[in-house]
Amino acid sequence: MQSSLFVQYLVSGLIYGSIYAAVAIGFNIIYNATGIINFAQGEFAMLGGMISSTLAGILPLALAVLAAVALTALVGAALERVFLRKVARGGVLKMVITTIGLSIVIREAALLVWGEGVRTLPFFTGNEVSSVSFLGANFSPQVFWVVGITALVVAGLTAFFRFTLIGKAMRGCSANRDGASLCGIDPGRTVTIAFGLSAAIGAVAGCIVAPLTQTHYAIGTGLAIKGFTVAAFGGLGNSVAAVVAGLFLGMLESFSIIVVPEAYKDVVTICVLLAVLFVKPSGLFGSRAVGALKDY
Amino acid sequence: MRIGRIAKAAAFCALALSCLSSAFAAPAGTADPIKIGAIFGVTGPAAYLGAPEDKTARMVVDDINKSGGILGRQVQLIVKDSGASAEKAISFAKQLIEEDNVVAIIGPTTSGESMAIKDICQKAGMPLLSCASAETITNPVAKYVFKVPPKDNYIAEWLYQTMNKMGISKIGVIAANTGFGNGGKAQLEKYASKYGITIAISEVYDAAATDLTALLTKVNAAGVQAVVNWSIEPAQAIVAKNMRQLKMTQQLFQSHGFANIKYVEAAGEAAEGIIFPCARLIIADQLSDSNPQKKLLMKYNSDYKAMFKEDASTFGGHAFDALNILKAAIESAKSTDADKIVAAIEGIKNFSGTGGVFSFSGDDHNGLQMDGIVMVTVKKGKFVPYTGK
Numbered sequence: 028m029q030s031s032l033f034v035q036y037l038v039s040g041l042i043y044g045s046i047y048a049a050v051a052i053g054f055n056i057i058y059n060a061t062g063i064i065n066f067a068q069g070e071f072a073m074l075g076g077m078i079s080s081t082l083a084g085i086l087p088l089a090l091a092v093l094a095a096v097a098l099t100a101l102v103g104a105a106l107e108r109v110f111l112r113k114v115a116r117g118g119v120l121k122m123v124i125t126t127i128g129l130s131i132v133i134r135e136a137a138l139l140v141w142g143e144g145v146r147t148l149p150f151f152t153g154n155e156v157s158s159v160s161f162l163g164a165n166f167s168p169q170v171f172w173v174v175g176i177t178a179l180v181v182a183g184l185t186a187f188f189r190f191t192l193i194g195k196a197m198r199g200c201s202a203n204r205d206g207a208s209l210c211g212i213d214p215g216r217t218v219t220i221a222f223g224l225s226a227a228i229g230a231v232a233g234c235i236v237a238p239l240t241q242t243h244y245a246i247g248t249g250l251a252i253k254g255f256t257v258a259a260f261g262g263l264g265n266s267v268a269a270v271v272a273g274l275f276l277g278m279l280e281s282f283s284i285i286v287v288p289e290a291y292k293d294v295v296t297i298c299v300l301l302a303v304l305f306v307k308p309s310g311l312f313g314s315r316a317v318g319a320l321k322d323y
Numbered sequence: 324m325r326i327g328r329i330a331k332a333a334a335f336c337a338l339a340l341s342c343l344s345s346a347f348a349a350p351a352g353t354a355d356p357i358k359i360g361a362i363f364g365v366t367g368p369a370a371y372l373g374a375p376e377d378k379t380a381r382m383v384v385d386d387i388n389k390s391g392g393i394l395g396r397q398v399q400l401i402v403k404d405s406g407a408s409a410e411k412a413i414s415f416a417k418q419l420i421e422e423d424n425v426v427a428i429i430g431p432t433t434s435g436e437s438m439a440i441k442d443i444c445q446k447a448g449m450p451l452l453s454c455a456s457a458e459t460i461t462n463p464v465a466k467y468v469f470k471v472p473p474k475d476n477y478i479a480e481w482l483y484q485t486m487n488k489m490g491i492s493k494i495g496v497i498a499a500n501t502g503f504g505n506g507g508k509a510q511l512e513k514y515a516s517k518y519g520i521t522i523a524i525s526e527v528y529d530a531a532a533t534d535l536t537a538l539l540t541k542v543n544a545a546g547v548q549a550v551v552n553w554s555i556e557p558a559q560a561i562v563a564k565n566m567r568q569l570k571m572t573q574q575l576f577q578s579h580g581f582a583n584i585k586y587v588e589a590a591g592e593a594a595e596g597i598i599f600p601c602a603r604l605i606i607a608d609q610l611s612d613s614n615p616q617k618k619l620l621m622k623y624n625s626d627y628k629a630m631f632k633e634d635a636s637t638f639g640g641h642a643f644d645a646l647n648i649l650k651a652a653i654e655s656a657k658s659t660d661a662d663k664i665v666a667a668i669e670g671i672k673n674f675s676g677t678g679g680v681f682s683f684s685g686d687d688h689n690g691l692q693m694d695g696i697v698m699v700t701v702k703k704g705k706f707v708p709y710t711g712k
Contacts, residue, residue, distance in 0.1 A: 029544075032540065032544055035569070036537055039534065039536040040537070042534055042536070043534065138366060142374075143370030144585065145371070145560075145585070147589055147591070154591060154592055155564045155568075155592055155593045156591075156592045156593050158567065158568045158570050165569050166536065166568055166569070167568040236533075239534060240533030241533065241560065241589060245366075246533070280537070281537040284537045284538055284540075285541065288500075288526050288527050288528070289526060289528035289532065289535070289538045290500035290527040292529070
């Protein structure tokens with residue numbers, strides 16, 4: 028294969044991978060804080076893209092994106108306070124099913140608010156026909172934004188969980204909820220923050236890819252499935268693993284096109300996921316011991 | 324005690340029955356309305372098509388009812404939103420036939436759905452006027468099944484004729500993995516040799532794809548002079564953008580599924596220069612006054628825009644044509660009997676619609692000819708007739 032062609036597939040894989048990783052990280056944050064899989068995670072990305080594309084008409088682009096992220100974070104936190112906290116006592120399964128219900132409600136609400144049309148967000152640099160060349164490959168400058176911001180988010184999260192008090196409290200809650208609560212950490216508040224944070228990251232992902240992929244009310248489901256695949260593939264709860272797994276799956280999808288029609292690229296990724304989970308049920312980097320501590 | 328309970332239950336049943344019967348009773352003082360069923364993908368992946376069809380159908384039925392209905396009877400339109408799912412289309416078709424007892428069904432929006440209910444309508448003797456374009460809907464002809472969009476082989480032949488004039492002979496074909504996309508791809512493959520065109524690469528992609536750079540990289544590597552994309556979903560705009568981002572300079576052709584100005588808006592500058600074949604509706608204002616369709620097209624465009632504050636598209640036009648053809652057929656048959664409606668539709672000749680001038684017959688349940696289609700290109704964000712370089 029020509030080297031430029033190889034780089035071109037690599038860049039496509041990088042775009043897919045970064046998007047999947049960003050959504051998977053959102054899954055992981057909530058999984059760590061509560062032990063549940065939040066199936067409304069994809070809707071956060073949808074809300075981010077839709078709100079920013081609406082606000083971009085009246086605000087400068089940067090402000091529109093920031094406002095969209097903030098609003099989506101509020102939605103995420105509110106969902107936890109209003110709905111999930113009420114069913115938390117019913118167990119993990121009840122909460123998971125509630126998140127599925129909430130994802131449907133959010134999607135239908137978005138349909139009512141924005142209609143069925145596809146929206147685009149202006150490109151952060153240049154426009155739809157801008158292209159940069161790198162090692163013989165050509166791609167939109169938006170790719171730099173997608174990869175750069177995803178990297179920043181991962182670095183920021185790592186620092187947040189390692190160095191800030193709230194981050195440490197969230198880790199404490201995930202390790203031992205009762206113990207954390209004895210140390211004076213309010214688990215309820217921590218979980219609310221986890222939902223807000225997770226929603227914000229989903230919204231960031233939704234905003235940075237919206238110029239490339241466009242957005243509409245129903246994109247959340249597909250993203251949630253991919254994000255969950257990546258999170259499970261890397262090992263639930265591990266954000267760095269999510270990035271590695273995301274990039275791996277992204278590359279797999281893009282390079283699989285050489286031999287398999289695009290329409291069936293999902294088949295390839297799901298087969299690989301199944302193969303990995305058969306051999307190592309806790310995911311590539313997951314630990315069985317940690318998994319056993321979780322309810323679900 | 325027990326008798327009391329039974330009496331209560333009986334009273335409840337009686338009450339429920341009386342409620343039900345009054346709910347089903349026709350409004351006093353008018354003849355029974357003519358019920359027309361419609362199955363559109365109002366939401367979901369084909370919403371760009373189904374939503375304008377839904378709006379148009381309601382607008383047309385309102386107009387018909389304001390001007391006295393059909394045969395003096397009001398029209399009741401029952402719209403079902405299939406979300407472009409073939410499974411839902413099947414259950415809605417059965418519901419419309421068995422429970423709602425409609426006179427005819429308009430739609431469904433997509434080719435996959437239309438093929439899914441073709442047999443159901445044929446077996447039930449229910450006239451179906453599909454708004455989808457795959458050739459297989461009316462070939463082989465089923466007695467009760469019609470369609471109003473142009474046949475996709477006309478579209479393929481128009482594309483190839485244009486390529487011949489432009490000196491293009493080696494192309495890449497990409498299509499959404501849907502009934503529409505696969506249907507179009509099959510027509511392109513079938514007619515390529517007739518026009519001396521070589522298809523160097525032919526691929527399908529997931530209808531919900533959000534990035535096609537990897538696929539287009541593969542197409543580009545095949546050394547083609549032009550790319551034909553056959554899809555209805557917003558992926559059309561993504562193809563246009565991705566090609567420019569990959570610095571691909573080949574001519575991009577699209578199918579008639581591109582005939583919605585929203586796709587142009589979504590693709591922005593990347594839409595410039597795209598060439599595609601379609602019916603005259605979207606360039607109605609640029610037609611000469613002598614064109615038999617012009618008056619009707621302009622009226623539909625302005626009515627639609629006034630009512631819904633958005634530009635009309637050829638898809639809404641399909642619903643417009645289907646309803647008006649059905650209306651004309653019921654009026655000439657002077658009956659809502661299925662067999663009489665079918666005979667009346669087959670007798671319709673030189674009927675101006677948005678999709679072209681229809682002339683049906685027993686063998687032709689589409690009624691459109693090659694000349695119903697024109698080549699259109701995008702210039703400064705607007706559709707204009709393509710007149711060559």
